[in-house]
Amino acid sequence: MKTSFLDRESTVASVGFNRFLVPPAALAVHLSIGQAYAFSTFNLPLTKLIGITHQDPADWHATDVGWTFSIAIAILGLSAAVFGRWVERVGPRKSMFVAALCFGGGFIVAAIGVRLHQLWLLYLGYGVLGGCGLGIGYISPVSTLIKWFPDRPGMATGMAIMGFGGGALIAAPLSLALMEHFRTTTSNGVVEAFVTMGVIYFTYMMIGVINIRVPAAGWRPAGWTPSAVSRSMVTKADVLVSQAWRTPQFWLLWGVLCMNVSAGIGVLGQASPMIQEIFPGQVTASAAAGFVGLLSLFNMGGRFFWATTSDYLGRRNTYFVFFILGIVLYCTVPSIGHLGSIPLFVAAFAVIISMYGGGFATIPAYLRDVFGTLNVGAIHGRLLTAWAVAGVLGPQLFTYLRRFQIGHGIAKAQAYSLTMYLMCALLLIGLLCDAAMRPVAERFHVRDSGKP
């Protein structure tokens, strides 16, 4: 049977292929889909499509528009879980291509929705179609990178997943610049910006599609041999995705990811009002935006730093650091607030958010250690449902507890203290899950996975 350019068989690398060509191919996809974190730059303009300079009664409400991002993230988790096995089967090139079509096409459908002022088309375009692009794009290069870098799996996946954090740093100024460029007296430029971004991101993701390669069967880095010394938490066997989710280890790791994300995502969503309310009169709205930007930088940097560090520390120990250091920092934040030290406050949250990003980037290598490389992409896809749950749990807990305290007469500046202790409790649950991790029982192992 004739193979097409997109088939896995066409992506097998020839002898002498430089494996460092693979991380930028993966980054091209992750830098694109990372745009999702900057979707909020469109929130306000989307509520002024008719009024242009003010909100007309016929304009969409902020809460309606806000659902677009929530739908996209929910579909991200869902599509990663559903399409994980398909991604493993067809290989990275075809799955990246489908992700590019979905993500770029999602922008175009969303632009039509904005032009026709049909909210459901915006949800369908950016939320559902774009969300599928996010989910498939997120998992498609992960198992390929792990296979190319068996000696440094944390560093390799950290590099790609760092792109997802970095995508927002590019998309935020790009979105603002495009809307400014296309603004007229009758349009605030959202439609044109959506179409342009759809075309740009599709084209950019094609860089990944064209350059991605999988290693030939049995390939190993020159001069590298798998460690003969057995490490208790690193398996040499493989577990199928159909078996993996039946193991306690899958659910313990689900808890590890869910708690780590919940503790960070609540803070990220409320970072701007939080710093302004804890330091009233000292931090302006503009400075608070700078704080949010700084956190995004640490979110991105933490993904590469912590995932790379995990190659030396071990995955379980790295998560021990996240949880223990996170608990210590969250416990000290209320005291730092009382002290009135802005630099200490910023430093504490910079470290916390770096570990939030690090949690995302280290989990694929942790899964590889525990379940082997055979189905790691599909297992990673299923584990990402923890992200979807945390995306609701974290912000809801954070805002509910704060509102509850303010409702009981506590000053706004102090209303964050209890919230910080709640984050400690979430991290403690994650710590217990991590501590309970043991190697997968042999009965779940694949009898013959073709390994030597």
Next chain:
Amino acid sequence: MRLRLLVLWLAVGLPLAWGIYETLLNAMKLFS
């Protein structure tokens, strides 16, 4: 192969560097 490696890394590195620069400019407001 080396040229391809350089071009690819520049293709992802330059937009990222621009994003980091813009973000750092914004973040400076926190300490000004």
